[in-house]
Amino acid sequence: MSESPATALCKSCGLCCTGHLFVWAKLRSSELDGAESLGLKVFREPNQRGFNQPCPLWQGQCTIYESPEYPRFCHTYKCKLLKKLLDENIALPSALTVVQQTMELIQELESLLPGSMGDNFRERLVMHMNDGTATIAFKRKADALLKNIEGQFGVTD
Numbered sequence: 001m002s003e004s005p006a007t008a009l010c011k012s013c014g015l016c017c018t019g020h021l022f023v024w025a026k027l028r029s030s031e032l033d034g035a036e037s038l039g040l041k042v043f044r045e046p047n048q049r050g051f052n053q054p055c056p057l058w059q060g061q062c063t064i065y066e067s068p069e070y071p072r073f074c075h076t077y078k079c080k081l082l083k084k085l086l087d088e089n090i091a092l093p094s095a096l097t098v099v100q101q102t103m104e105l106i107q108e109l110e111s112l113l114p115g116s117m118g119d120n121f122r123e124r125l126v127m128h129m130n131d132g133t134a135t136i137a138f139k140r141k142a143d144a145l146l147k148n149i150e151g152q153f154g155v156t157d
Contacts, residue, residue: 005092009085011061013099016077019053019120020106021155026050026073034069053120080154098152105145112138 003011015021027035027042027050036042040051050073057063064070081098084090090098106121113124114133128134129142149155 005095006082006086008092009082009095009099011065012096013081014058014060014062015099015102015153016079017053017055017058017062017074019055019122020102021079021122021149021153022053023120023122024048024050024052025055025071027071028073031071035071038064038069053122081152083154102145102148102152105141105148109138109141109145112141 016025024043029049032042032044032049035051039056041056042051043049055062062070062074078086081090081095085092085095109125110121113121113128125142125145129139134142
């Protein structure tokens with residue numbers, strides 16, 4: 001049985017798991033213990049329950065995608081690109097091309113980021129943009145990536 005285009009897109013993309021779109025993912029209070037048992041570094045603030053990105057369960061693909069332990073937030077989150085696919089406003093090959101182009105922008109910036117500033121790409125990107133050492137060329141590339149992420153995936157924070 002073949003998987004749906006939406007599942008194929010999510011499983012091949014993973015940008016919401018790798019820390020490229022988000023710094024953290026939400027969990028319900030009832031999911032905290034289960035998530036912790038999976039090895040996620042869970043935080044339990046009353047208004048901010050979840051785990052940090054990148055998710056350690058992403059290994060080029062989500063290792064618990066079909067599991068009952070799969071967090072509800074991960075199951076229900078739909079980026080702008082996925083919504084376009086579900087609404088049949090973009091075909092899977094075109095959506096996969098958008099993902100690939102975004103990953104290429106990320107890889108280019110990743111190679112220019114200083115090392116050892118933490119695990120999360122978005123945090124490292126913002127820190128470097130604000131630390132006074134980023135070149136104008138770097139800032140232009142970072143702005144282009146952030147516009148791409150906003151336009152293609154709907155992430156604005």
